[in-house]
Amino acid sequence: MTATAEPLFQGADWDFxxxxxxxxxxxxxxxxELxxxxxxNQIEVITAEQMLDAYSSVGMPLFYKHWSFGKHFAFHEASYRKGLMGLAYExxxxxxxxxxYLMEENTATMQALVIAHAAFGHNHFFKNNYLFKQWTDANGILDYLEFAKTYVAQCEERQGRLAVEQTLDAAHALMSHGIDRYPGKKKLDLxxxxxxxGRRRLHEExxxxxxWRTVPTGPAKSxxxxxxxxxxxxxxLPQENLLYFLExxxxxxxxxxxxxxxxxxHIxxxxxxxxxxxVMNEGTATYVHYRIMKRLHEQGRISDGNFLEFLQSHTNVVFQPDFDDPR
Structure with a gap:
């Protein structure tokens, strides 16, 4: 595509x-090219309040009910209203x-940046990084969250809200100790x-x-x-995953x-x-969005003004001040 291609948008306004x-x-x-x-991809445009709501549920589109999510929402909302914190672009x-999730307040340039950054940079990393492939199931997570939400609601009806809340409180307290950091044993291949x-037997022979038969052994175990x-x-035992051990x-x-x-x-x-x-995830997404936006500018799909708007945001992200920088 040449540099005379039709621009994707003009100015800051955008539509679907x-x-x-x-x-x-x-x-x-x-x-x-990359x-x-x-x-x-599934792209959702949300408001500031919906973004705050997503913050409270760790960004997931659905979750079971728990009082801690409301606490997080109230904290983030108060900080945002007072100007003590900003919201993510996505x-x-x-x-x-x-x-x-894209903020509806974003300009067209920022929407292009966010799509390149999240929908392709993070997306590629999620699908290809070995840790994500080893520990997560991208195809099944939404169905599992739906099951979790329904199951917790059913437990509240049958066992009472207080009993369920106490169990979830205890589980959340141990959440950081409820993960497996190393893969388990692989399935045996006969x-x-x-x-x-056979190799072990040949080596022993x-x-x-x-x-070695005459070497004394240690004391017999009591x-x-x-x-x-x-x-x-x-x-x-030993078992590092406390939630698994208790379960x-x-x-x-x-x-x-x-x-x-x-x-x-599981969550x-x-x-x-x-x-x-x-760091690796954000680095990958930042590299990808820079390459894509730079190429769009070379193709004439975004104007010089839009590209300068992108560069201002991009340089704010990648800028690394010295340890004694007065700023």
Whole structure:
């Protein structure tokens, strides 16, 4: 496409057809020139109050009810109304389709930036980063949240709101300790196990030395020590995931309480890669949005004025002041 191509928009105003043109132009560059592999996109335009609401529920489009979400909403709303905090230009969710929330107050240039940043930069990272592929299920998270919301509501009807609230309070308190940081054991492959056993047997035969038989062994383990080891094995210890441990072994929990712990544990695990990859995730999205916006400007799809507006926002993001910078 030449530099005489028709601009995607003029000025700061936009409509939904403009967003569609911006998305299609960004998608063409992202796929054909950058080679990005992304989930299908779903773009939602929301108000400031809806953005505050998304803040309170960790950006998810649906969630079960809990008083802490209302507390977060009240805090963020008060801070926003007093001018103590601003709102993000967008929120993006690791799901399939990938949901990107755009603020309706954004100018057309900022909408183009946000679509390039979130709908293609973050989207590509979500789909291809190994931590997200290992610990999250983008295709199933929305269905699981729907199940969680319905299940918690049913528990409140059957068990009472207070009992459910107390269980969720306890689970939320342990949420940061309810994640698996390392992958579990892989499924056994009979053929591979037989080959491994054969290699081990050949090695033992080749390295056999009868002198090892004469080496004295340590003292025999007492019955108490054997009992402790047996109990640890039955409990699956050591276990770093406290929510999993309580879900499986706590003797006094009711089945519905175990399921609530399981729900909180799965949601905590879903968000685990987010905290582990913050810098890399934002770096990828920033690189992608710069490449796309720069290419749109080269193609004549955005004007010099729009590109300068983008550069002002972009440089504010990537600027790294020195440790003793007086600003």
């Amino acid at each position: 057809l403009t967003l569609q043109r911006i998305h299609d132009a960004c998608e063409g560059i992202a796929r054909s 080679g990005l592999d992304v989930y299908p 929120i993006v969710i690791n799901s399939s389709p990938c949901i990107s 053929g591979a196990e037989e080959k491994r056993a 080749a390295a056999f030395n009868d002198l 019955d108490a020590m054997l009992n402790v080891e047996r109990r640890r094995k039955l409990l699956g 499986k072994t706590a003797p006094r929990l009711q089945p519905w309480q175990r399921e609530l712990l399981r729900i909180v544990r 905590a695990q879903y968000f685990y890669p987010q905290s582990q990859t913050k």
